[in-house]
Amino acid sequence: MRADLAVIGAGPAGLAASLAAAARGVRVALVDAGPEAGGQFYRQPAPALGSARHQGRTWRRLREGLDRHIAAGRIHHLKDHHVWCVERESAGFAVHALLGPEQEEPVVVRAAAVLLATGAHEKVLPFPGWTLPGVVTAGGAQALLKGGLVVPGRRAVVAGTGPLLLPVATGLAAAGTTVAALVESADPGRFARGARALAAEPGKAVEAAGYGARLLRHRVRVLVRHTVVAAEGADRLTGVAVAALDADGRVRPGTERRIPCDCLAVGHGLLPHTDLAETLGCRVDGGRVGVDDEQRTDVPGVWAAGEATGVGGAALALAEGHLAGGSIAARLAGAAPDPRGGEHAAERRAALRRFAAALDRAYAPRAGWAERITDDTVVCRCEEVRAGAVREAVHELGAGDLRTVKLLTRAGMGWCQGRMCGTAVAGIAGCPETVTRRPFARPVPLGVLAREPEEGRRPEQGRPQPQQDELG
Amino acid sequence: MNPLSRMWPGPAFTVTFDGRPIEARPGWTVAAALWAAGIVSWRTTRFEGRPRGVLCGIGVCFDCLVTVNDRPNQRACLVPVRPGDVIRTQEGTGHAG
Amino acid sequence: MTERLTCDVVVVGAGMVGAACAWYAARAGLDVVLVDRGPVAGGTTGTGEGNLLVSDKAPGPELELALLSLALWAELAEELGPAVEYEAKGGVVVASAPEGLAALSDFAAGQRAAGVSAVEVAADGLHELEPRLAQGLAGGVLYPQDCQVMPTLAAAHLVRASGVRLLTGRTVTKVPRTPRGAVRGVRTDRGTIHAGAVVNAAGTWGGELAERAGVRLPVLPRRGFVLVTEPLPRTVRHKVYAADYVADVASDSAALQTSPVVEGTAGGPVLIGASRERVGFDRSFSLPAVRALAAGATRLFPFLERVRAMRAYLGFRPYLPDHLPAIGADPRAPGLFHACGHEGAGIGLATGTGQLIARLLSGGVPELDLAPFRPERFEEEAR
Numbered sequence: 001m002r003a004d005l006a007v008i009g010a011g012p013a014g015l016a017a018s019l020a021a022a023a024r025g026v027r028v029a030l031v032d033a034g035p036e037a038g039g040q041f042y043r044q045p046a047p048a049l050g051s052a053r054h055q056g057r058t059w060r061r062l063r064e065g066l067d068r069h070i071a072a073g074r075i076h077h078l079k080d081h082h083v084w085c086v087e088r089e090s091a092g093f094a095v096h097a098l099l100g101p102e103q104e105e106p107v108v109v110r111a112a113a114v115l116l117a118t119g120a121h122e123k124v125l126p127f128p129g130w131t132l133p134g135v136v137t138a139g140g141a142q143a144l145l146k147g148g149l150v151v152p153g154r155r156a157v158v159a160g161t162g163p164l165l166l167p168v169a170t171g172l173a174a175a176g177t178t179v180a181a182l183v184e185s186a187d188p189g190r191f192a193r194g195a196r197a198l199a200a201e202p203g204k205a206v207e208a209a210g211y212g213a214r215l216l217r218h219r220v221r222v223l224v225r226h227t228v229v230a231a232e233g234a235d236r237l238t239g240v241a242v243a244a245l246d247a248d249g250r251v252r253p254g255t256e257r258r259i260p261c262d263c264l265a266v267g268h269g270l271l272p273h274t275d276l277a278e279t280l281g282c283r284v285d286g287g288r289v290g291v292d293d294e295q296r297t298d299v300p301g302v303w304a305a306g307e308a309t310g311v312g313g314a315a316l317a318l319a320e321g322h323l324a325g326g327s328i329a330a331r332l333a334g335a336a337p338d339p340r341g342g343e344h345a346a347e348r349r350a351a352l353r354r355f356a357a358a359l360d361r362a363y364a365p366r367a368g369w370a371e372r373i374t375d376d377t378v379v380c381r382c383e384e385v386r387a388g389a390v391r392e393a394v395h396e397l398g399a400g401d402l403r404t405v406k407l408l409t410r411a412g413m414g415w416c417q418g419r420m421c422g423t424a425v426a427g428i429a430g431c432p433e434t435v436t437r438r439p440f441a442r443p444v445p446l447g448v449l450a451r452e453p454e455e456g457r458r459p460e461q462g463r464p465q466p467q468q469d470e471l472g
Numbered sequence: 473m474n475p476l477s478r479m480w481p482g483p484a485f486t487v488t489f490d491g492r493p494i495e496a497r498p499g500w501t502v503a504a505a506l507w508a509a510g511i512v513s514w515r516t517t518r519f520e521g522r523p524r525g526v527l528c529g530i531g532v533c534f535d536c537l538v539t540v541n542d543r544p545n546q547r548a549c550l551v552p553v554r555p556g557d558v559i560r561t562q563e564g565t566g567h568a569g
Numbered sequence: 570m571t572e573r574l575t576c577d578v579v580v581v582g583a584g585m586v587g588a589a590c591a592w593y594a595a596r597a598g599l600d601v602v603l604v605d606r607g608p609v610a611g612g613t614t615g616t617g618e619g620n621l622l623v624s625d626k627a628p629g630p631e632l633e634l635a636l637l638s639l640a641l642w643a644e645l646a647e648e649l650g651p652a653v654e655y656e657a658k659g660g661v662v663v664a665s666a667p668e669g670l671a672a673l674s675d676f677a678a679g680q681r682a683a684g685v686s687a688v689e690v691a692a693d694g695l696h697e698l699e700p701r702l703a704q705g706l707a708g709g710v711l712y713p714q715d716c717q718v719m720p721t722l723a724a725a726h727l728v729r730a731s732g733v734r735l736l737t738g739r740t741v742t743k744v745p746r747t748p749r750g751a752v753r754g755v756r757t758d759r760g761t762i763h764a765g766a767v768v769n770a771a772g773t774w775g776g777e778l779a780e781r782a783g784v785r786l787p788v789l790p791r792r793g794f795v796l797v798t799e800p801l802p803r804t805v806r807h808k809v810y811a812a813d814y815v816a817d818v819a820s821d822s823a824a825l826q827t828s829p830v831v832e833g834t835a836g837g838p839v840l841i842g843a844s845r846e847r848v849g850f851d852r853s854f855s856l857p858a859v860r861a862l863a864a865g866a867t868r869l870f871p872f873l874e875r876v877r878a879m880r881a882y883l884g885f886r887p888y889l890p891d892h893l894p895a896i897g898a899d900p901r902a903p904g905l906f907h908a909c910g911h912e913g914a915g916i917g918l919a920t921g922t923g924q925l926i927a928r929l930l931s932g933g934v935p936e937l938d939l940a941p942f943r944p945e946r947f948e949e950e951a952r
Contacts, residue, residue, distance in 0.1 A: 033531070035552070040530060087856050096856075101551045102543070133513035133525040140529025143549070148497070148504035152512075152526075165524040182742065235523050236512050279854050361519035381527070381535055383836075384519045397681070397725040398583065399735050400608030407615050407721035410836055415545075417880060420527070439854040439881045443799060446841075447874030450863035518800060518837065545799065545877075565800045565837060 003029035003076065005328055006095045006111035006356025009081050011039020012062075012314040013306025013321035014117030020325025022074040025334060029109045030066075030075055031095055033082045037066055039119055040139065041314045043146045058318070081107060085444040086114055088278050093301065096444075096453065104445055108453040113301050113328050114280075116289065117321060118273035118441075120307035124160070125268045125369055126387070128230040128377045134237030138168040138267035151177045153263025157198050157240050159183035159228045162363045163313075166211035168265055173218035181216050182220055183242050185249075186363045198354045211305040219348070229256060229372070231264055240264055268365055270311045275441040277304060278469045284435050293346070294327035294337060295320055303328055312356030317347040370427035372385065379428065380421040382414020390428045402436065405429050412436065415443070487557040489514070496553045503529070503536055503548035506559070514538045514548065518564035538562050573763065576600040576734070578930055579755050579907075580768040581741050581778055584614035584918045586771035586908050588724040589923025592731040594768075597931040601733040602762055604755065606740040609728060613772045613915065617720040618795060618830070618842045620808065621917040624660040624712035627676070628683035630941035631893060635914070636684055637936060638921035639714055645920060646718070649730060649879040653723040653811050654835040660808040661690070661698055663706050663869070670707040672877030673812045675712045686713050701804055701872050706715025717832065720916045736762075744782035744905065752782060752904035766930055768906045773887035775895070775909030779944075783900045787947050788910045790850055790885035793843035794858045795900040796866070799877045800837030809834045809869060826936040829865040831873075838879065843913070850885060889947070896922050896942035898929055906930065907944040 005021050007014045010032035018028045030037070042059050044455075069075040079098035092112040099105040122137040135154045136144075136152055144150045158169040170184045174271045215222060223242065228311060229251060230241045244255035272288045282297040282304070283290040288311075289304040291297055297304050305324040306317035322345045330337040373379065375388030384429065393399040393408040402418075402425060405411060411425045412418025418425070418436050426433035484496040489511060496505035499504050503526045506514055513523035527535040529549045536548040541558050544566025554558075580591045582606035605611065621642055626632040647654035664670035668946060677687035688711040695702050695709055728735055736757075743756040744767055754763040769786075771778040779786035813828040821930045826845045833839055844858040859881045867873045887910050895907040896914075908926050911918050921937075928935045 026513040039887050085854075085856060102546070106573050121530060122528060124527075129522065131522065133523050136526055137528045137533075140526060140549070143529035144504055144526070145508060148500045148508070149506045150500070152507055281853055381524075381533070384517055384522075393725075395845075397729060398609030398737055399725070401611070404608040404611055404615060404721065407610065408725055413797075413836065415537070415879065416532060420533045420535075437854075437882070439859070440878060443875050443877035445875055446796075446798065446863045446867050449796075449860055449878055450867045450874075452860070565802055567804075568799050 001029060001074065001109050003027045003109065003111045004332055005029070005113045005115060006031055006109050007115045008032075008086070008095065009039060009117035009119055009306070010034060010037040010077070011117060011119050011121075011306060011317065012041055013308075013317035013324070014039070014115065015062045015066060016318045016321030017067065017115050017117060017303075017305055017328070018075055019062065020322045021329045022069040024326070024329030026074075026329045028069070028075045029078060029095075029111060031078045031079065031109055032082045033100060035079055036397060037063070039076060040143065043143060044422075068458060073300060076108070078109065082442050083276065084440050084444045086280055087381055088280060088299075094453070098442065098444065098448065104448070105135035106448045106451070106453055113303065113332055115324055115328065116277050116297075116302065116308050117306045117317075118276060118308045120270035120272045120311055121419065122164075122267045122282065123269050123271045124266055124420065125365060125427070126373055126377050126379045126421070127228055128374055129233065129237075130231055130266070131378050131381055132231050132233050132237045133235070134233065134262055135231050135264045135266060138265045141265035141297050142168050142171060143261070145171055145175055146323040149175065151175045152265070153177060153261065155180055155261045156263040156265055157183060157228070157259055157261045158241070158265045159240070161185045161365060162267060162269045162360060164267055164270075166208070166215070169220055170211050170214040170218065172265070173214070175219055175318050177263070179220045179271065180261050181242070182215065182222045183226045183228055184222065184224045185245060185366055225252070228264065228266065231256070235264055237264055245366060247367050250367035251372065269363060270307060270316055270335065271419075272308045273313060273441075274308060274435065275438040277302070277308065278435055278437055279439050279441075287433065287435070295324035296327065310353070310356065312352055316349060316352035318357060319345045319352060323349065370424070370430075373428055379412035379424050380409070380414065380418075382416050383410040385409045385411040387428050390425055394429045394431070399429065401431050402426050402429065402434050405431070485555040487555070487559060487568055489559045492560055500553050501549055501551045502538060502540060502546070502551045502557070502559060505553040506548065514559070515562045516564065537566065539566055573761055574602060575721060575732075575763040576602045577764060578602070578766045578768060579604060579762050579764045580770055581605070581755065582612070582770035582772055582775075582909070583609045583724065583728060583735065583737065584612050584770065585610070585617070585720055585724045585771050585919040586732070586772065586922055587768070588727040589732045589919040590768050590770050590908050590926045592727050593923040593927035594930055595731045597927045599927075599930060601731070602736060602764070602914050603733050604736045604739050604741060604762065606738070608737050609735070610724040612774065613884050614720045614724050614797070616705060616793075616882055617916050618832070618840050619718040619720040619723070619916050620830070620914070621716035621718060622660060622712075622808070622914065623680070623685050623714050624662055624710070626680075626689075628679050630937070631914070631918075632680070632683055632685070633937055634918050634921045637924070638918050639716065641920035641924060642716060642718070642917075645727070649723070649726050652833060654717075654719035655723075656717045656835070658715070658717055658720060658807050658832075660712040660810070661695070661709055662712065662810055662812055663695065663702065663709035664812045665706055669705050669812050670709075670753075687711070688713070699806060699809055701870050702809070703869055703871055711807075717808065718916060719835065723916070741778060741781060743786060744778070746783065752902055759803065766904050767908060768908055768926055768930075770908045772915065773885045774907055775887060775907065779907070782902050782905050784899055784905070786889075786895055786907060786910070786944055787927050787950065788887045788889060788895075789847070791888050791912065792846050792848050792851065792883055792885055793913065794855065794862060794881055794883050795840060795842040796841040796859055796862050796878050797880045797882075798841070798873070799879050801833070801839060801876065803833050804872070805831055805833040805870065806838055811865065811869060829862050829869070831866050831869055836856055839873070839876070845886075845913075852883065854881070854883075886913045887915070891946075894918065894922065894942055895944040896925055897939040897944060899944045901945055901948075
């Protein structure tokens with residue numbers, strides 16, 4: 001199919017951008033891997049279930065706006081479309097996707113402009129035993145809970161660092177799982193006491209206080225400046241060993257204790273998805289897609305918004321998406337975006353980015369995490385490469401960057417292409433975490449790759465009239 | 473099945489995991505059905521033969537690869553479970569040697 | 570940080586060719602420093618497939634070098650052990666039509682006369698060698714001498730075993746010369762290394778290094794993409810390619826050419842390489858190039874249709890206008906030796922190149938006539 005704009009990702013950023021652009025008369029193809037719009041943040045149960053989940057006001061507004069634009073033919077929502085490459089063509093872009101869930105049938109969407117709203121995935125830093133079944137990411141635990149009311153275990157420990165741990169712990173507890181402990185390696189109290197950014201975002205303080213109250217209600221023990229030093233069990237998780245950290249992020253001797261559990265939900269922050277941007281040739285700095293005030297990348301015709309441009313939460317993603325949508329509509333019409341419409345969103349974006357930066361500093365993994373990873377710990381889960389092999393590659397075989405470490409050890413060569421181990425391998429090797437080029441954002445069958453893609457049917461002709469913007 | 477999962481709406485149906493019947497609900501992924509049945513691992517690694525299950529839950533880590541209806545290397549966290557599915561533990565590459 | 574070092578030989582470039590030069594020079598009793606601006610195998614070696622081939626080479630100087638190199642590779646593999654993933658797996662070249670098969674047979678006959686082992690395989694014999702090959706092929710030739718190695722591992726382990734001093738992350742900025750023109754070592758961004766001999770093993774960047782020594786060597790990049798599949802059990806046993814590959818390797822065309830070489834690896838994935846195009850050092854991804862590779866590979870092995878490609882990467886082969894490497898002393902700059910420009914065959918030809926260079930460095934007589942590889946040969950043409 002053909003559209004004016006292909007939006008990749010139907011999370012907060014992609015939805016906000018789609019609505020803002022569609023309201024200004026842009027024909028949007030909203031291409032998303034999920035079976036329903038919402039992304040990871042607004043993960044929705046399948047409609048067949050008819051579950052009356054609590055839904056926030058913002059989500060209802062997005063959902064209604066989306067439905068209206070779909071009904072009017074301004075937005076085509078392409079569900080279960082897993083984008084593996086965006087290709088630059090002489091006039092515009094070809095978005096190559098595989099139809100889910102099997103991901104064997106190809107689809108191509110052509111558009112004059114592209115918005116990358118590809119979101120982020122969770123980072124996990126390895127520790128002995130982290131490959132045991134029963135260890136899931138904090139986001140993974142949340143996804144199972146939201147997507148099926150399935151609780152991953154009866155007694156859980158939530159661990160790692162970052163603001164995601166709070167909702168995961170309270171969510172699990174509310175679902176009836178005993179949350180034996182929330183183990184946070186940072187000291188978020190220090191952040192809350194000192195941060196001016198928090199004062200500027202009173203909504204966030206209220207949110208945090210709410211989680212705190214719920215943790216108390218569920219009698220969840222909170223251990224700050226603690227870390228999981230090992231997950232234990234033979235063929236599945238039976239417990240974790242936790243220990244206190246000193247000011248330098250090192251384990252304080254003698255503080256180690258064991259907590260029995262059958263689920264460990266662990267996460268150390270989020271990593272932006274930058275593969276599509278990188279392959280298009282967009283500038284990627286410090287792991288995030290570089291954008292200007294209008295959310296434009298340095299490749300003409302390509303915009304980016306949301307976590308892909310730097311992790312900052314759903315509210316920031318909405319603001320960025322909204323600005324991007326306005327910019328795209330204006331630029332496609334050969335004009336500059338109307339500054340009046342965007343002022344509020346731009347201010348909001350600036351404040352939220354300051355808040356995100358402050359959070360980032362508070363929750364940065366403490367120095368010393370890489371040294372704690374023992375030589376026999378598997379770091380690359382796919383290829384089963386241990387930390388000792390990474391150290392040998394650097395110290396004895398002359399590897400000096402992530403790529404050579406990969407070639408010498410196979411770390412990062414497996415199914416996930418280093419998405420899960422890249423940060424850890426770089427930390428252990430002591431080299432910078434450079435951008436890994438992944439021309440295929442997802443594995444693609446050779447039979448699909450081999451064929452010149454046929455273009456699907458054209459959607460309805462005619463350009464719809466501009467509409468009042470819902471999120472202005 | 474844990475009590476909470478039973479609250480998930482929709483009529484339960486049966487699928488098999490390594491020949492053994494387990495209960496699933498419409499809208500669930502294969503991973504959700506397995507977890508709900510208390511099964512946490514459904515793959516063994518190709519070098520060390522270690523058990524693995526779900527890790528990231530959103531299709532990024534590929535740790536939850538499983539064979540569904542003879543189709544290997546399906547991500548259990550993405551693939552919806554359907555009535556009658558034959559789910560099998562996947563060994564190694566998932567392809568016959 | 571600056572330092573002053575003195576040694577007999579500075580080898581510039583810690584790729585496969587540099588590693589082999591360092592190894593054989595050290596074996597000859599020379600004190601060697603190996604320097605690279607990046608890590609070990611950070612250039613073309615790290616993007617290579619590790620082809621040690623005689624099958625794609627017509628009789629001539631390159632084939633002689635390949636035969637010498639293969640014999641040396643077998644020795645090295647013994648010495649370095651399984652870590653370098655050396656496999657004497659053999660190559661199978663197939664032809665889809667009778668005309669192609671006739672041309673291939675003629676080519677193989679010429680190779681046999683030059684000492685290559687080349688066994689004709691009838692159409693009905695192909696599936697015994699490669700059970701998953703497509704049906705309906707006309708026939709092929711088996712080359713038992715073709716081998717494979719994991720190039721990055723081979724370079725890194727060879728450097729370590731050689732015991733030479735390895736200085737990574739150091740860029741050579743100048744090759745200083747005496748008033749009479751002889752080289753005096755190299756100047757780097759982190760200090761000077763004094764030596765009476767400098768070996769240019771800078772691969773695709775060998776032209777730049779030559780320039781820093783004040784001589785011209787027209788090494789140019791020829792871009793290639795390689796496709797990597799999901800891990801599989803060993804399904805493809807040999808290096809398998811269609812007969813057109815030989816024509817592509819020898820081609821002078823700048824346009825995209827793809828006649829894929831398909832092979833299994835010790836790690837599990839199948840490698841499909843490699844396209845050839847002259848686009849300078851353009852690092853942008855090209856879907857048409859990898860699409861052509863996928864199309865060629867699935868024609869040879871239909872089962873690959875449903876196998877997933879996990880990644881694709883690119884590299885730059887160093888080529889010289891006549892498609893032969895530059896190996897030998899540079900008469901324009903006494904003490905400067907070149908060992909670069911091996912195009913897509915550098916891994917395979919590295920051992921022979923290293924030994925020839927070491928022979929020259931220690932004042933011996935090389936096993937092969939180096940006249941076809943003379944580094945100054947392009948000066949004469951230019952005049």
